[in-house]
Amino acid sequence: MKKEIKVSVRNLVEFVLRSGDLDTSFMGSSRAVEGTRAHTKIQNSYGDEYNKEVTLKQSFQYEDFNITVEGRADGIFKENEKTVIDEIKTTTTALDSIDEDYNEMHWAQGKCYAYIYGKLNHLDDLDVNLTYYHLDTEEMKKFRRSFFIEELESFFYFLIDRYLKWIRLTLDWTNTRDDSIRKLNFPYDVYRKGQRELAVATYNTILDEKNLFVQAPTGIGKTISTLFPSIKSLGEGIGYKIFYLTAKTITRQVALDSIENMKSKGLRIKTIVLTAKEKICLNDEVNCDPNCCSYAKGHYDRVNEAIMEILENKDIITRELVEYYAKMYNVCPFELSLDLCIFADCIICDYNYVFDPMVSLKRFFQEEREDFIFLVDEAHNLVDRARDMYSIEIYKKPFLEYKKYFKESERGLSKAFGKINSFMLGTKKWYNDENYFVRKEGIDEIILLIERLMKKLEPWLLENKEDEKYKEILDVYFSLVGFVKIWDIYDEKFITYGEKVDEDIKLKLFCLDPSHLLSETLKKGRSAVFFSATLTPLEYFKEILGGAEEDYTMKIPSPFDEKNLSLSIAEHISTRYKDRGNSYLDIAKYIETVAEGKKGNYFVFFPSYVYMEKVYEIFKERNENINTIIQSSSMEESEKEDFLKEFQDDNKTRVAFAVLGGIFSEGIDLTGDKLIGAIIVGVGLPQICLERNIIRNYFDEKNKLGYEYAYMYPGMNKVLQAAGRVIRTEKDKGVVLLIDDRFTTYKYKKLFPKEWMIYKKARNLENLKRRIEEFWE
Template structure:
């Protein structure tokens, strides 16, 4: 049965239907809202017994086949001898003499809606509407009052509801069309691959029951369609109202778009949007988001609703290109436009941070953790490190010292606080001593106090000194300080305070060692979550670290490909441990040479570091100067990455070897099907570099479950190895070789982490053995 009931707040209705003017993201202090609340409360208190504050109002109207329920809270209902006054309080920083009756029509609109509802509910024929403006810094007030008859208010109210009904009708008509298509949609391939149906059924059940699923599904199963298809079906049956497809990389977003294109080709009507980072989609790079600096910000709100209606009437697939096209057509900001469009989309394809990052998650959806959404988390193994980043925060001493010099002659209070924080960090540097770091379990409460004072004092300066010397540095430090304080609110036994020094620099970091709890809490923003990847090994580790519980589901699916299409060889006579690397270089060159000589084609060799890569590459190039090679470097642009991959052409008449870093941009998310890649050589077991942070993780989990080394080094490393090896066999027809070079690959604790389809791996001792095995395979 169709539900035509719409519940909307009066404020949201007014701000959407009547919005106009410029987009202006210039600095507004975070304390403004708090100060505004205090000003509201003071005015309400001073109103006395006749002032009824925060009056909840709700009113339902039948309009054009809809039951629209409008809700809101009037700041004040004042009972006077002459009648009732509806009071709407607004705080401002503007001089009050610049505010007149026509200052902001949205303020009147909101108050008039409250007035109409109150008049109808209380059978009042006329009343007064009052706007009370309070200047925050001086507490001066100005009231503007107008009398309205109930007929005037009724005409205004129903005109507003009528304008909103156009959008309600658009949504209802789309929902009907979408739900009909979902009911008729069949799986968009002729048959299921091995393991695909099991994954789809498990994903549907997880969404229906509102749980989490952790699924290891090897390359070739078709993870994206196997999670999106059941999610679409679940939405058609009203188990959820929206899908969020979350990824770490642009390339995996494209895979989701392609999956929807395939379903649309089978009749699906489904509106999807792909969010692009602000710095990438901005039309006015380097300019501020304000009408003076950006033509697309100027008058943005005058045109944005027309742009929304235009694109929704014509498009289902709201890609970056489409958003840019319509933004240019209507002369509006593409990033803000895209954020608005998420409200109308059935599936939002975006980065992890739009759901999980406490600093930037989409508050329009997730503010109260009551959303009936499905989160589909692709390449979920990447979320572990990303979560640690999102839930951590850091500050550098140099930022405070440099700004102190600028602010000394400009704002003495701010300069004094910057100086105090700089001195505090000097004291921390002394505590670190010669070892250069210090790990504390307790919080730096004195630093928090100083930062809060700095935030408060710098707000006033920032609001009055836009564009002056030191403004940009102060603004950056202001937001860094706020982020630090915000993260401090999560601080518990899963955190440590890490202080590191290098020469005169001091870094203070609130380091989230164990992100499991915060990920669990973040997942509550939706109804259900499916975490999937080709490499969630071991799955018990990922289920814990990604916030799963004992009642959630997990599954490990076998590879759908013929096992014998992969020749897996293990050169366990070579040690790549740091202390043995010097003696390994020439032996690895010999192994690479022997591997590629057995069949012309494209290969990638993966190394644990750039230093290791360069040492081996130099020797290989000298030994085999006629072999074509490509080398990854640490700062490749997107264009350079694409050029690198484009060299891996099908045909395989000549040999090409790419030298790349394990865990880098070419070791996952790269789809070189057929003979575009016929072999991979993996040097080492992928262990993260030994560092203070990794050792903190190790010590923490050693105390928790006696698996410190595994959680900090072994499991993350082995997942990098599995990802790199997964580049070779991408389809049923692919054949290829993977050579693992390291003595540890024969140790039982590593062999236990091998997937089932690696059980046929063969050990080799010398390059000659390798040549014989590969000759036999090819």
């Protein structure tokens, strides 16, 4: 059976013939609109004989393929009995520097349209007319070439042959991959408890084209249990490409380790780890101007060769490997990695490459739905991340600054900046007594002012790249682009608010409920599996992460022996803000009691830095013999690594003080005796603030669960994550002490995992000491 291949004229030409520099420097968002208007203007300048936007399609058999090439010619007309294919290109390059051979790809598109049209209409020869239109001067320059149909056919099949080289590579690889997948067994001799159930549920979800929301405890192997069935579905032609999505770099490594494990069992699968441009750039500063970056200069002359080299020799493509080949071929590593994604079977990347409207991979998600499989790791993190992705804020201060900056040189620009500055000052009339306002509807006036400023700013940005303030002004421009983009998706799930921040004024389009926008993205793929150890309560996460009523949920109990965990609750201590001053000494004593039970390493998690530091000082003063370390508010990656290196299995007692919901309360693995206990102070409630209260009010109106959605569920999630640091494997044993009187109330106990129902109340220090001694004995 012949393989079906569909390709557009534009993609065919651009992929085969691309050459020259990579240049992602500023072009202006209105240029596309201006280009469309220019096309229409040129098309309308011809007479009635001119047919514009002509759709052309050619299907044919070639070697082992049924190939369809399609596209849309800008125009077709007759002149002196000769058929002319018109190809229009808009430019900001001076027309004097454009000659007939300016860009081979421009002629190539016209020649492809000419061949398809000539073949369909049995023509012996045609002309191709190449028109360049300057967007700023509105001047035109035209070139005309005549071609016999045999010349056009020869050129067309030259492109097809070169394109098929890549298609054959892909098809040969698919056969190799699928053969290895058919032979692949689950990479471990036995399934852990819950693993088989999760693997089967994942496979069936993909088969049924649904989404699955899974709460599964730490240690059962969620990553392999979702990846393995997803890979199986690729081999059976059910799935097309896997996106393994994470919130943190550390979880990306777990996914990569799982792929490596299956590779050692014979799996062949192209996997790439996608790294942000800012991190993978080989220069000191990200600047994709080919005059400043040797990797951008001539990038397209070399990149296809680099891609072919990697695909022929490597299955697993890490950041280090991309950097190595980028240096070898002198190409941009980020753009190289984006191109490699097209050929990858599994892409391991951050959430934002799929869900964020600003940075999502347009090459995959702008076209029609594909059989993508989304595996969303640590899915509890996606709620707030999604709110951030779909929200945008601007501050008044830059508008005042650039009003003054342009006052002498660019009066029009200065005025446009000034109008937004004045508008934001004027929002004070909406303030309440607490210096903020909240509006359900958006503010049309600010959008109009922003669009006017953008239009005036674009020509300046194009012509003043050497200006000392250029980068800062460009940042302001992109924040305005983001504001307009979010405005375009603004609906009843958003709110607009403004507030006084120090000496500045903030205006924000705030996404309260990201469920609809997430669900729209999920429709671009076949299936999604959301999994976490703390997806509690499941129905809340299913709703807010964009699940449909018919989607599946699953809760897997802990496979570990309940006797391995000692869970106590000090219910007579209040950690509410008003009571904290009276609790410092009591908490210090409870930490001592836990740490005296057995030599080893302990974490203590607090709801704030201030609270943590107060207790830390008391504890340290009372326990000079105990090694203590404390998290600082801003830690570099190296400092974080040094902090974790303190956790040694050396029969000494250490107590680490950290913040709940911070970098040490989730995503770290301290197995065995590297961590034998955790004390959690408070129920983890997010700090009371304007945004949380806005969320609360919104969900109170929607479902009467405002407090739960805004505060209680996110807080309990932090508690569950922190407690989850203690028992990581079936061999781990440890103690967890929860300190807060709210933990034993009905609403909180409802959120306890099943294995927590063994908890005991620590009524006093003696009671706790006795229980811990019995546990360790």
